[in-house]
Amino acid sequence: GxxxxxxxxxxxxxxxxxxxxxxxxxxxxxxxxxxxxxxxxxxxxxxxxxxxxxxxxxxxxxxxxxxxxxxxxxxxxxxxxxxxxxxxxxxxxxxxxxxxxxxxxxxxxxxxxxxxxxxxxxxxxxxxxxxxxxxxxxxxxxxxxxxxxxxxxxxxxxxxxxxxxxxxxxxxxxxxxxxxxxxxxYEGGIKSDVEHLNRSKEVVHEEPVYVHGNRDGIEIEVALQYNDGFAAHIYSFTNNIPHQGGGTHETGFKTALTRVINDYAKKFWSDERGATARCPERCPPERMTAMLSYKSHHNPNFCRTKRKNK
Structure with a gap:
Protein backbone atom coordinates (compact mmCIF):
# COMPACT_ATOMS: atom_id res chain seq x y z
CA GLY A 1 0.00 0.00 0.00
CA TYR A 186 13.57 4.76 -24.30
CA GLU A 187 12.80 5.92 -27.82
CA GLY A 188 12.12 2.29 -28.76
CA GLY A 189 9.42 1.83 -26.10
CA ILE A 190 8.36 -1.77 -25.50
CA LYS A 191 10.66 -2.88 -28.31
CA SER A 192 13.56 -1.67 -26.16
CA ASP A 193 12.08 -3.52 -23.18
CA VAL A 194 12.03 -6.83 -25.06
CA GLU A 195 15.68 -6.27 -25.97
CA HIS A 196 16.39 -5.52 -22.30
CA LEU A 197 14.63 -8.69 -21.13
CA ASN A 198 16.54 -10.79 -23.68
CA ARG A 199 19.91 -9.18 -22.99
CA SER A 200 21.38 -12.34 -21.42
CA LYS A 201 19.89 -14.73 -24.00
CA GLU A 202 20.90 -15.80 -27.49
CA VAL A 203 18.27 -14.29 -29.79
CA VAL A 204 17.05 -15.90 -33.01
CA HIS A 205 16.59 -12.57 -34.82
CA GLU A 206 18.46 -9.41 -33.91
CA GLU A 207 15.56 -6.94 -34.17
CA PRO A 208 12.35 -7.60 -32.23
CA VAL A 209 9.17 -7.72 -34.29
CA TYR A 210 7.17 -4.58 -33.52
CA VAL A 211 3.57 -3.72 -34.42
CA HIS A 212 1.71 -0.53 -33.51
CA GLY A 213 -1.78 0.60 -34.44
CA ASN A 214 -4.73 2.82 -33.43
CA ARG A 215 -8.41 2.19 -34.09
CA ASP A 216 -11.65 3.41 -32.51
CA GLY A 217 -9.96 4.96 -29.49
CA ILE A 218 -7.80 1.90 -28.82
CA GLU A 219 -4.01 1.83 -29.19
CA ILE A 220 -2.18 -1.48 -29.43
CA GLU A 221 1.58 -2.11 -29.29
CA VAL A 222 3.18 -5.53 -29.65
CA ALA A 223 6.88 -6.41 -29.52
CA LEU A 224 8.26 -9.95 -29.63
CA GLN A 225 11.59 -11.69 -30.08
CA TYR A 226 12.45 -15.39 -30.16
CA ASN A 227 15.41 -16.63 -28.15
CA ASP A 228 17.26 -19.81 -27.15
CA GLY A 229 15.20 -20.35 -24.00
CA PHE A 230 12.52 -22.98 -23.54
CA ALA A 231 9.66 -20.97 -22.07
CA ALA A 232 7.55 -18.08 -23.31
CA HIS A 233 7.45 -14.86 -21.31
CA ILE A 234 4.50 -12.67 -22.23
CA TYR A 235 3.94 -9.40 -20.38
CA SER A 236 0.51 -7.77 -20.80
CA PHE A 237 -0.45 -4.22 -19.89
CA THR A 238 -3.66 -2.19 -20.03
CA ASN A 239 -3.21 1.56 -19.72
CA ASN A 240 0.29 0.90 -18.33
CA ILE A 241 -1.01 -1.50 -15.65
CA PRO A 242 0.50 -5.02 -15.67
CA HIS A 243 -1.79 -8.05 -15.76
CA GLN A 244 -0.62 -11.25 -14.13
CA GLY A 245 -3.56 -13.22 -15.53
CA GLY A 246 -3.35 -12.09 -19.14
CA GLY A 247 -6.69 -11.15 -20.68
CA THR A 248 -8.48 -10.76 -24.00
CA HIS A 249 -5.62 -8.84 -25.60
CA GLU A 250 -3.18 -11.63 -24.71
CA THR A 251 -5.61 -14.27 -25.98
CA GLY A 252 -6.00 -12.31 -29.22
CA PHE A 253 -2.24 -12.08 -29.58
CA LYS A 254 -1.81 -15.85 -29.22
CA THR A 255 -4.64 -16.50 -31.69
CA ALA A 256 -3.22 -14.12 -34.29
CA LEU A 257 0.31 -15.49 -33.89
CA THR A 258 -0.95 -19.07 -34.29
CA ARG A 259 -2.82 -18.16 -37.48
CA VAL A 260 0.21 -16.43 -38.98
CA ILE A 261 2.43 -19.43 -38.22
CA ASN A 262 -0.14 -21.86 -39.66
CA ASP A 263 -0.62 -19.78 -42.82
CA TYR A 264 3.14 -19.66 -43.33
CA ALA A 265 3.47 -23.40 -42.72
CA LYS A 266 0.68 -24.16 -45.18
CA LYS A 267 2.39 -22.06 -47.84
CA PHE A 268 6.03 -23.09 -47.38
CA TRP A 269 6.31 -26.25 -45.25
CA SER A 270 4.25 -28.92 -47.02
CA ASP A 271 5.81 -32.40 -47.25
CA GLU A 272 5.73 -34.67 -50.31
CA ARG A 273 2.17 -35.72 -49.47
CA GLY A 274 1.02 -32.14 -49.15
CA ALA A 275 0.62 -32.38 -45.37
CA THR A 276 1.70 -29.45 -43.21
CA ALA A 277 2.55 -29.04 -39.56
CA ARG A 278 -0.15 -27.16 -37.71
CA CYS A 279 -0.26 -25.44 -34.34
CA PRO A 280 -3.43 -25.89 -32.27
CA GLU A 281 -5.56 -22.77 -31.90
CA ARG A 282 -3.94 -20.38 -29.41
CA CYS A 283 -1.09 -22.81 -28.85
CA PRO A 284 1.32 -21.60 -26.15
CA PRO A 285 4.26 -19.90 -27.89
CA GLU A 286 7.69 -21.08 -26.81
CA ARG A 287 11.18 -19.58 -26.73
CA MET A 288 9.81 -16.08 -26.99
CA THR A 289 9.69 -12.83 -25.05
CA ALA A 290 6.74 -10.58 -25.86
CA MET A 291 5.18 -7.39 -24.54
CA LEU A 292 1.61 -6.31 -25.23
CA SER A 293 0.40 -2.81 -24.45
CA TYR A 294 -3.30 -1.96 -24.73
CA LYS A 295 -4.38 1.64 -24.17
CA SER A 296 -8.03 2.60 -24.30
CA HIS A 297 -9.75 5.98 -24.37
CA HIS A 298 -12.78 4.14 -23.00
CA ASN A 299 -13.08 2.38 -19.66
CA PRO A 300 -11.46 -1.07 -19.96
CA ASN A 301 -13.15 -3.78 -17.92
CA PHE A 302 -10.71 -4.77 -15.21
CA CYS A 303 -10.88 -5.07 -11.47
CA ARG A 304 -9.06 -2.56 -9.30
CA THR A 305 -6.29 -5.02 -8.55
CA LYS A 306 -5.53 -4.96 -12.30
CA ARG A 307 -4.92 -8.71 -12.54
CA LYS A 308 -6.75 -9.47 -15.78
CA ASN A 309 -8.33 -7.43 -18.56
CA LYS A 310 -11.70 -8.91 -19.54
Missing amino acids: LHHLVWEIVDNSIDEALAGYCDTIKVTIEPGNSILVEDNGRGIPVDIQEKMGRPAVEVILTVLHAGGKFGGGGYKVSGGLHGVGASVVNALSTKLEVFVKRNEKLYYQAYHRGVPAADLAVIGTSEETGTMIRFFPDDEIFQETLEYDYDLLATRLRELAFLNKGLTIEITDDRADKPITRSFH
Whole structure:
Protein backbone atom coordinates (compact mmCIF):
# COMPACT_ATOMS: atom_id res chain seq x y z
CA GLY A 1 0.00 0.00 0.00
CA LEU A 2 2.81 2.44 0.81
CA HIS A 3 4.37 2.22 -2.65
CA HIS A 4 0.96 2.36 -4.30
CA LEU A 5 0.64 5.95 -3.10
CA VAL A 6 3.53 6.82 -5.40
CA TRP A 7 1.97 5.02 -8.36
CA GLU A 8 -1.30 6.92 -8.01
CA ILE A 9 0.39 10.33 -8.16
CA VAL A 10 2.76 9.26 -10.94
CA ASP A 11 -0.28 8.01 -12.90
CA ASN A 12 -1.60 11.59 -13.03
CA SER A 13 1.65 12.71 -14.64
CA ILE A 14 1.61 9.73 -17.01
CA ASP A 15 -1.88 10.83 -18.08
CA GLU A 16 -0.43 14.19 -19.08
CA ALA A 17 2.30 12.45 -21.06
CA LEU A 18 -0.26 10.27 -22.85
CA ALA A 19 -2.23 13.39 -23.72
CA GLY A 20 0.93 14.83 -25.30
CA TYR A 21 1.58 17.61 -22.78
CA CYS A 22 4.38 16.18 -20.63
CA ASP A 23 7.76 14.64 -21.48
CA THR A 24 9.51 14.59 -18.09
CA ILE A 25 8.49 13.16 -14.71
CA LYS A 26 10.69 13.30 -11.60
CA VAL A 27 10.19 11.31 -8.42
CA THR A 28 12.20 12.08 -5.28
CA ILE A 29 12.32 10.12 -2.03
CA GLU A 30 13.06 12.85 0.49
CA PRO A 31 14.58 12.62 3.98
CA GLY A 32 11.84 11.54 6.36
CA ASN A 33 10.28 9.42 3.59
CA SER A 34 8.13 12.10 2.05
CA ILE A 35 7.68 11.79 -1.72
CA LEU A 36 7.88 14.56 -4.31
CA VAL A 37 6.44 13.95 -7.79
CA GLU A 38 6.82 16.66 -10.40
CA ASP A 39 6.07 16.92 -14.11
CA ASN A 40 6.20 19.51 -16.87
CA GLY A 41 2.62 19.03 -18.02
CA ARG A 42 -0.08 21.68 -18.24
CA GLY A 43 -0.54 21.95 -14.48
CA ILE A 44 -3.71 20.77 -12.74
CA PRO A 45 -6.55 23.22 -13.55
CA VAL A 46 -7.09 25.90 -10.92
CA ASP A 47 -10.32 27.48 -12.19
CA ILE A 48 -13.38 27.35 -9.95
CA GLN A 49 -15.34 24.17 -10.55
CA GLU A 50 -18.91 25.33 -10.99
CA LYS A 51 -20.69 22.43 -9.29
CA MET A 52 -18.49 22.41 -6.19
CA GLY A 53 -17.66 26.10 -6.03
CA ARG A 54 -14.01 25.25 -5.31
CA PRO A 55 -10.81 25.30 -7.42
CA ALA A 56 -10.55 22.27 -9.68
CA VAL A 57 -7.22 21.25 -8.14
CA GLU A 58 -8.84 21.11 -4.69
CA VAL A 59 -11.75 19.05 -6.01
CA ILE A 60 -9.38 16.60 -7.70
CA LEU A 61 -7.43 16.17 -4.47
CA THR A 62 -10.44 15.82 -2.15
CA VAL A 63 -13.32 14.24 -4.11
CA LEU A 64 -13.43 10.62 -5.31
CA HIS A 65 -13.68 10.08 -9.08
CA ALA A 66 -12.96 13.75 -9.81
CA GLY A 67 -9.66 13.28 -11.67
CA GLY A 68 -9.35 13.88 -15.39
CA LYS A 69 -12.69 15.70 -15.78
CA PHE A 70 -11.56 19.29 -15.96
CA GLY A 71 -10.62 21.56 -18.84
CA GLY A 72 -10.65 21.03 -22.59
CA GLY A 73 -8.55 18.30 -24.13
CA GLY A 74 -8.60 16.15 -21.00
CA TYR A 75 -6.66 12.98 -20.35
CA LYS A 76 -6.83 10.34 -23.07
CA VAL A 77 -6.45 7.32 -20.80
CA SER A 78 -6.03 6.64 -17.12
CA GLY A 79 -3.95 4.05 -15.32
CA GLY A 80 -5.07 5.08 -11.84
CA LEU A 81 -7.82 3.51 -9.76
CA HIS A 82 -10.70 4.89 -11.85
CA GLY A 83 -10.02 8.53 -10.86
CA VAL A 84 -9.85 8.07 -7.10
CA GLY A 85 -6.06 7.96 -6.76
CA ALA A 86 -5.03 11.51 -5.87
CA SER A 87 -7.80 12.06 -3.33
CA VAL A 88 -7.03 8.74 -1.64
CA VAL A 89 -3.32 9.58 -1.39
CA ASN A 90 -4.32 12.89 0.19
CA ALA A 91 -6.57 11.17 2.74
CA LEU A 92 -3.79 8.69 3.64
CA SER A 93 -1.19 11.41 4.21
CA THR A 94 -0.59 13.50 7.31
CA LYS A 95 0.26 16.34 4.95
CA LEU A 96 0.09 16.91 1.20
CA GLU A 97 1.32 19.96 -0.70
CA VAL A 98 0.51 20.82 -4.29
CA PHE A 99 2.34 23.38 -6.41
CA VAL A 100 0.79 24.23 -9.79
CA LYS A 101 2.57 26.21 -12.48
CA ARG A 102 -0.13 27.51 -14.79
CA ASN A 103 -1.32 30.80 -16.29
CA GLU A 104 2.19 32.25 -15.68
CA LYS A 105 1.55 31.90 -11.93
CA LEU A 106 2.69 29.54 -9.18
CA TYR A 107 -0.20 28.27 -7.06
CA TYR A 108 0.07 26.49 -3.71
CA GLN A 109 -2.23 24.64 -1.36
CA ALA A 110 -1.60 22.36 1.63
CA TYR A 111 -3.79 19.64 3.14
CA HIS A 112 -3.76 17.78 6.44
CA ARG A 113 -5.18 14.25 6.29
CA GLY A 114 -7.16 15.20 3.21
CA VAL A 115 -8.58 18.48 4.53
CA PRO A 116 -7.44 21.82 3.01
CA ALA A 117 -5.36 23.82 5.49
CA ALA A 118 -6.10 27.04 3.62
CA ASP A 119 -7.45 28.22 0.29
CA LEU A 120 -5.46 27.88 -2.92
CA ALA A 121 -3.07 30.84 -3.12
CA VAL A 122 -0.79 32.44 -5.68
CA ILE A 123 2.72 32.47 -4.21
CA GLY A 124 4.76 33.55 -7.22
CA THR A 125 5.14 33.61 -10.99
CA SER A 126 6.30 30.97 -13.44
CA GLU A 127 7.04 30.96 -17.15
CA GLU A 128 6.81 27.16 -17.11
CA THR A 129 3.86 24.83 -16.59
CA GLY A 130 3.57 21.68 -14.51
CA THR A 131 2.52 20.13 -11.22
CA MET A 132 4.47 19.20 -8.08
CA ILE A 133 2.91 17.10 -5.33
CA ARG A 134 4.66 16.30 -2.06
CA PHE A 135 3.03 13.94 0.43
CA PHE A 136 3.87 12.51 3.84
CA PRO A 137 2.32 9.05 4.42
CA ASP A 138 0.33 8.78 7.65
CA ASP A 139 2.24 6.70 10.21
CA GLU A 140 -1.01 5.95 12.02
CA ILE A 141 -2.21 4.11 8.91
CA PHE A 142 1.06 2.68 7.58
CA GLN A 143 2.21 1.30 10.91
CA GLU A 144 4.42 -1.48 9.56
CA THR A 145 6.92 0.75 7.74
CA LEU A 146 7.32 4.13 6.10
CA GLU A 147 10.58 3.14 4.41
CA TYR A 148 10.38 3.23 0.63
CA ASP A 149 12.19 0.58 -1.41
CA TYR A 150 14.25 2.53 -3.96
CA ASP A 151 14.87 -0.49 -6.20
CA LEU A 152 11.17 -1.40 -6.26
CA LEU A 153 10.24 2.15 -7.26
CA ALA A 154 13.01 2.33 -9.86
CA THR A 155 11.97 -0.97 -11.45
CA ARG A 156 8.36 0.15 -11.92
CA LEU A 157 9.37 3.60 -13.18
CA ARG A 158 11.70 2.00 -15.72
CA GLU A 159 8.79 -0.17 -16.84
CA LEU A 160 6.63 2.93 -17.27
CA ALA A 161 9.36 4.56 -19.36
CA PHE A 162 9.43 1.48 -21.62
CA LEU A 163 5.63 1.59 -21.96
CA ASN A 164 5.62 5.30 -22.89
CA LYS A 165 8.34 5.78 -25.48
CA GLY A 166 10.02 9.15 -25.54
CA LEU A 167 9.06 9.92 -21.93
CA THR A 168 11.87 10.65 -19.45
CA ILE A 169 11.31 9.43 -15.89
CA GLU A 170 13.86 10.22 -13.19
CA ILE A 171 14.04 8.88 -9.65
CA THR A 172 16.25 10.29 -6.89
CA ASP A 173 16.85 8.99 -3.38
CA ASP A 174 17.81 11.92 -1.14
CA ARG A 175 17.77 9.94 2.11
CA ALA A 176 21.47 9.06 2.09
CA ASP A 177 24.41 11.46 2.42
CA LYS A 178 25.06 11.05 -1.31
CA PRO A 179 21.87 11.19 -3.41
CA ILE A 180 21.24 8.36 -5.89
CA THR A 181 19.62 9.26 -9.21
CA ARG A 182 18.57 7.11 -12.15
CA SER A 183 17.01 8.35 -15.37
CA PHE A 184 14.99 6.25 -17.83
CA HIS A 185 14.27 7.20 -21.45
CA TYR A 186 13.57 4.76 -24.30
CA GLU A 187 12.80 5.92 -27.82
CA GLY A 188 12.12 2.29 -28.76
CA GLY A 189 9.42 1.83 -26.10
CA ILE A 190 8.36 -1.77 -25.50
CA LYS A 191 10.66 -2.88 -28.31
CA SER A 192 13.56 -1.67 -26.16
CA ASP A 193 12.08 -3.52 -23.18
CA VAL A 194 12.03 -6.83 -25.06
CA GLU A 195 15.68 -6.27 -25.97
CA HIS A 196 16.39 -5.52 -22.30
CA LEU A 197 14.63 -8.69 -21.13
CA ASN A 198 16.54 -10.79 -23.68
CA ARG A 199 19.91 -9.18 -22.99
CA SER A 200 21.38 -12.34 -21.42
CA LYS A 201 19.89 -14.73 -24.00
CA GLU A 202 20.90 -15.80 -27.49
CA VAL A 203 18.27 -14.29 -29.79
CA VAL A 204 17.05 -15.90 -33.01
CA HIS A 205 16.59 -12.57 -34.82
CA GLU A 206 18.46 -9.41 -33.91
CA GLU A 207 15.56 -6.94 -34.17
CA PRO A 208 12.35 -7.60 -32.23
CA VAL A 209 9.17 -7.72 -34.29
CA TYR A 210 7.17 -4.58 -33.52
CA VAL A 211 3.57 -3.72 -34.42
CA HIS A 212 1.71 -0.53 -33.51
CA GLY A 213 -1.78 0.60 -34.44
CA ASN A 214 -4.73 2.82 -33.43
CA ARG A 215 -8.41 2.19 -34.09
CA ASP A 216 -11.65 3.41 -32.51
CA GLY A 217 -9.96 4.96 -29.49
CA ILE A 218 -7.80 1.90 -28.82
CA GLU A 219 -4.01 1.83 -29.19
CA ILE A 220 -2.18 -1.48 -29.43
CA GLU A 221 1.58 -2.11 -29.29
CA VAL A 222 3.18 -5.53 -29.65
CA ALA A 223 6.88 -6.41 -29.52
CA LEU A 224 8.26 -9.95 -29.63
CA GLN A 225 11.59 -11.69 -30.08
CA TYR A 226 12.45 -15.39 -30.16
CA ASN A 227 15.41 -16.63 -28.15
CA ASP A 228 17.26 -19.81 -27.15
CA GLY A 229 15.20 -20.35 -24.00
CA PHE A 230 12.52 -22.98 -23.54
CA ALA A 231 9.66 -20.97 -22.07
CA ALA A 232 7.55 -18.08 -23.31
CA HIS A 233 7.45 -14.86 -21.31
CA ILE A 234 4.50 -12.67 -22.23
CA TYR A 235 3.94 -9.40 -20.38
CA SER A 236 0.51 -7.77 -20.80
CA PHE A 237 -0.45 -4.22 -19.89
CA THR A 238 -3.66 -2.19 -20.03
CA ASN A 239 -3.21 1.56 -19.72
CA ASN A 240 0.29 0.90 -18.33
CA ILE A 241 -1.01 -1.50 -15.65
CA PRO A 242 0.50 -5.02 -15.67
CA HIS A 243 -1.79 -8.05 -15.76
CA GLN A 244 -0.62 -11.25 -14.13
CA GLY A 245 -3.56 -13.22 -15.53
CA GLY A 246 -3.35 -12.09 -19.14
CA GLY A 247 -6.69 -11.15 -20.68
CA THR A 248 -8.48 -10.76 -24.00
CA HIS A 249 -5.62 -8.84 -25.60
CA GLU A 250 -3.18 -11.63 -24.71
CA THR A 251 -5.61 -14.27 -25.98
CA GLY A 252 -6.00 -12.31 -29.22
CA PHE A 253 -2.24 -12.08 -29.58
CA LYS A 254 -1.81 -15.85 -29.22
CA THR A 255 -4.64 -16.50 -31.69
CA ALA A 256 -3.22 -14.12 -34.29
CA LEU A 257 0.31 -15.49 -33.89
CA THR A 258 -0.95 -19.07 -34.29
CA ARG A 259 -2.82 -18.16 -37.48
CA VAL A 260 0.21 -16.43 -38.98
CA ILE A 261 2.43 -19.43 -38.22
CA ASN A 262 -0.14 -21.86 -39.66
CA ASP A 263 -0.62 -19.78 -42.82
CA TYR A 264 3.14 -19.66 -43.33
CA ALA A 265 3.47 -23.40 -42.72
CA LYS A 266 0.68 -24.16 -45.18
CA LYS A 267 2.39 -22.06 -47.84
CA PHE A 268 6.03 -23.09 -47.38
CA TRP A 269 6.31 -26.25 -45.25
CA SER A 270 4.25 -28.92 -47.02
CA ASP A 271 5.81 -32.40 -47.25
CA GLU A 272 5.73 -34.67 -50.31
CA ARG A 273 2.17 -35.72 -49.47
CA GLY A 274 1.02 -32.14 -49.15
CA ALA A 275 0.62 -32.38 -45.37
CA THR A 276 1.70 -29.45 -43.21
CA ALA A 277 2.55 -29.04 -39.56
CA ARG A 278 -0.15 -27.16 -37.71
CA CYS A 279 -0.26 -25.44 -34.34
CA PRO A 280 -3.43 -25.89 -32.27
CA GLU A 281 -5.56 -22.77 -31.90
CA ARG A 282 -3.94 -20.38 -29.41
CA CYS A 283 -1.09 -22.81 -28.85
CA PRO A 284 1.32 -21.60 -26.15
CA PRO A 285 4.26 -19.90 -27.89
CA GLU A 286 7.69 -21.08 -26.81
CA ARG A 287 11.18 -19.58 -26.73
CA MET A 288 9.81 -16.08 -26.99
CA THR A 289 9.69 -12.83 -25.05
CA ALA A 290 6.74 -10.58 -25.86
CA MET A 291 5.18 -7.39 -24.54
CA LEU A 292 1.61 -6.31 -25.23
CA SER A 293 0.40 -2.81 -24.45
CA TYR A 294 -3.30 -1.96 -24.73
CA LYS A 295 -4.38 1.64 -24.17
CA SER A 296 -8.03 2.60 -24.30
CA HIS A 297 -9.75 5.98 -24.37
CA HIS A 298 -12.78 4.14 -23.00
CA ASN A 299 -13.08 2.38 -19.66
CA PRO A 300 -11.46 -1.07 -19.96
CA ASN A 301 -13.15 -3.78 -17.92
CA PHE A 302 -10.71 -4.77 -15.21
CA CYS A 303 -10.88 -5.07 -11.47
CA ARG A 304 -9.06 -2.56 -9.30
CA THR A 305 -6.29 -5.02 -8.55
CA LYS A 306 -5.53 -4.96 -12.30
CA ARG A 307 -4.92 -8.71 -12.54
CA LYS A 308 -6.75 -9.47 -15.78
CA ASN A 309 -8.33 -7.43 -18.56
CA LYS A 310 -11.70 -8.91 -19.54
